[in-house]
Amino acid sequence: MCTVAEQKDQTFVCPQRGPLDPSDVLPPELLSDVLDYLEATSLAKAFAVSRRWRALCHSPHLWKALYLRAGWRVTDTPASKTPDHLSCARRSRQVMLDGASQDADVPWHFLFRQRTRLKDNWDAGRFIRFQLPHPDHAAEAHTGAVYAIQQCGRQLVSGGADGTVRRWDLDSQRLIGRAL
Incomplete structure (x- = not known):
């Protein structure tokens, strides 16, 4: 039989097996409740402990709770x-x-x-302000709100409420090709 002794670093050790993993003795529901109290950095560190801990820490409800606790909201997009x-x-x-x-x-x-x-x-101020299109070429702009942008190198792709996708050159601030 294995006796559990608490060391000064607060880990549990079984003489025959080494450190005792709480996931071996606690039900997953209880572990999930405990993990729910962790901040993102601690949860990310627990991710690296083992495959079992990675699976526990990858639970969508944990990350959703962190997301909502940060004050962020998710909107519905058709x-x-x-x-x-x-x-x-x-x-x-x-x-x-x-x-x-x-x-x-x-x-x-x-x-x-x-x-x-x-x-x-x-x-940290790591952003650049820019205007697309260049003010001299206002006719190239979306005619409605812009819903999505994606940057790749010195190009940017934007999708708008006008139902078009446009590819932009960030150096010239001009439309590349025609709107799709």
């Missing part, structure tokens, strides 16, 4: 306005669904990480 031929567009559509309707499809960990990156960059 699927009919989302292009289905790009994998990043499909991922964006999944991310932008309201939290109650299709939680299982929302990659909360990915969404939390991206929003945190965006916030950190904004807070």
Whole structure:
């Protein structure tokens, strides 16, 4: 039989087996409740402990709770306005669904990480202000609101409420080709 002794570093050790993993003795529901109290950095560290801990820490409900605790909200985007031929567009559509309707499809960990990156960059002033199109070429602009942008190198792609997708050269601030 194995006796459990507490060391000064607060880990539990079994003489025959070494450190005792709480996931071996606690039910997953209880572990999930405990993990729900962790902040994102601690949850990310627990991710690296083992495969079992990675599976526990990757639970969508944990990352959704962190996302909502940060004060961020998710809005509903009609699927009919989302292009289905790009994998990043499909991922964006999944991310932008309201939290109650299709939680299982929302990659909360990915969404939390991206929003945190965006916030950190904004807070650190790592952004550039620009206007598209250049004021001398206002006719190239979207005729409605812009719903999506994606940068790749010195180009940017934008999708708007006018039903068009436009590719921009960031150096010249001009439309490349014609609107799709």
